[in-house]
Amino acid sequence: MPLTKTEQIVNASLKARRKKERAFQLFGIAAIALALFFLVTLMGSILSKGIPGFFQYYITLEIELDRERLDPLGDLSEQSLFDGQAKKIIEEVVLEKTGAKSRNGRKAARKLLSNGSDTRLTSFVRANPSLLNSTQKVKFALDDDADSYFRGFVKKETPEQQRRLSNIQIEYLDKMNEDGLISHEISDYLFFGSASRNAEMAGIKGAAIGSVLTLLVCFVIAFPIGVATAVYLEEFAPKNKITEIIEININNLAAVPSVVFGILGLAIFINLFGLPRSIPLVGGMVLALMTLPTIIISSRAAIKSVPPSIRDGALGVGASKVQATMHHVVPLAIPGMLTGTIIGMAQALGETAPLLMIGMVAFIVDIPGSVTEPGTVLPVQIFMWADFAERMFVQKTSSAIIILLLFLILMNGGAIWLRKKLERRW
């Protein structure tokens, strides 16, 4: 049977149409492949650097915990242990283990152990006072240069002038390694240490707690205000010019660069209210300003998606407008509101720019105990570490990035879980 005219036209154009379709699909696949490529490269480089950063080299030494020398005041207070001779006691053991005799040799041997070894010994004593006056095995971190040697960053073949460890130091390290004193373990400093200029002692605990405190303040301020604003604008506010302007401004605020909120925070909270710099309270307030638009917008969307029949039903059985909103609409909108809030908070978790102005981008060692003690946050810690010269910080930086990413995944996962659990379908 001969083809009709229409069929002929269609057949003729078929090839070109199919080609277009294939091209479009190829384009899409290529875009996804490119995105995947970047993601894999990024994750690959972070993981390959970061995973070794979770480990470090320790040395186990037998230390005689002589009470008189460690605790001169005899009350085991921090001050007494600080005044004691912890450093000297450790050094004596190191000198014995390395067999260093000459003045230069002794100087070289002392530098092999972390600068924080004395603090580690005194905190060990404070935790186990019953062990005083006995000989105990205590684990100390190696100095970051010595650590780099075992990692293979410092090579024996490099001429002595060009490396940070002298021949004699390498000799000592090899000797102690042969004696089985050196071990490679998960770094406790990374998780339980605070900011430090000694790469081997630096950890994220201070920054992580700072982040939690800051986000807590942020949530306590932003969530109620954001939800109340959304409820009022959506359910009660008259539709007129003024509310329209407010709406437009809220939408615009969501696109304002975050550093601007930092300047606002500096001007209002610090200069006007006289709050101190560098504290999570101010940080949380600034981040709350930043997350408010996100929360308001998502909360309004959540309220809008509640079917009008629910409101009508409530009003129909005699509920007041407030009762209908508070008892029926808001509870149904809560999952959507929470999702928006968590996403806003996750954004806030990754911010450094607004915190720069209010002094939270700083080197802060002490772990904040409350929102009014100086603290910093995880991304700031990463930023600071990335700039330090010591080579061990490169790996620590990537490790901290992995931890920050885990936090983010956790928060976003939480948002998805909440939505799935509380979601209602109509």
Place this chain on the structure above:
Amino acid sequence: MRISYAIAAFAVSASLISAANAREQLSLAGSSTVLPFATIIAEEMGKNPQFKTPVVESGGSSVGKKGVCEGIGTQFIDIGNASSRMKASELEFCSANGVDVTEIKVGYDGIAVANSLEGQTLTISKADLGKALTAEIPQEDGSWIPNPYKKWSDINAAYPDIEIRVYGPPTTSGTRASFAEMVNQKAYCGKDELAKKASAARDDKSGKKCRAMRTDGAYIEAGEQDNLIVQKLQEDPMSYGIFGFSYLDQNRDTLQSALVDGTPATFELIASGDYAISRALWFYVKHAHIGVVPGMDEYMMTWVKNWGDDGILTDAGMVPMPEAERASYEKAMSELPVLTADMLK
């Protein structure tokens, strides 16, 4: 009921604010070059349970010098760090706010010019280094043209026959400012006869205009992070970089120093003053806060304990002062002479 909630919330926030106002730890800010050393001192001081660890902010030398002079009260910083000395104009800002400060020098930092060990060592005079990197070069007739040198060998046949490509810090950096002043302005425009004449001809006797760096791609701004420059140099042996000495010190196994006026940047040569490009590191102490914020004296004493020839600071790459200078600044810490404009001359 509702009102009592509001009152309670207000009371809680008020008590938080008053609790926060009595500051227990020192607050410092300023130069990112001084920061690594100031943080070492802060951490060392914080080991003593009597004191909280000082909070050290970055921000650049100008933030340190301006911040310390902004006023008296715990919302202002106590000590400002700087890698360039206070200027008379900056001191006026202090006096205008009624702030007395004492100037303490803590040590030196070299600015290294370096490249990968796989590349060619650059042996160059300080003046020619400025000539290679300054934005404009004078002509015989006194006019200024954009820097025409493409290769190092264009300046002097003895220099490497490779393109001029130097990674360095951006304009916000104190390292960049010091380098431009010492090399471009003083060593090149201040010494070269032609440049001196041409500078005077354009109303620029001191040669300040020479501080501008090339923007035609020969000088590449690599961001505030010196680590980034180090990485670039390791990847590209044909390029050179300008950064703080401590980064060269940490990467001795992959980088080599250029010989500027015949001298490489080494610890000993910076300390002896032979290496041509180095600057002093300072901090400025606010008098009104001594005895009010706990730990000011202790902080200064911690510097004294550690700024010697062989301590944790030199380990991190800071170059110590000669003994006589150390003694004079240790004296200044106890006597606390008020900084005056005469002292800055």
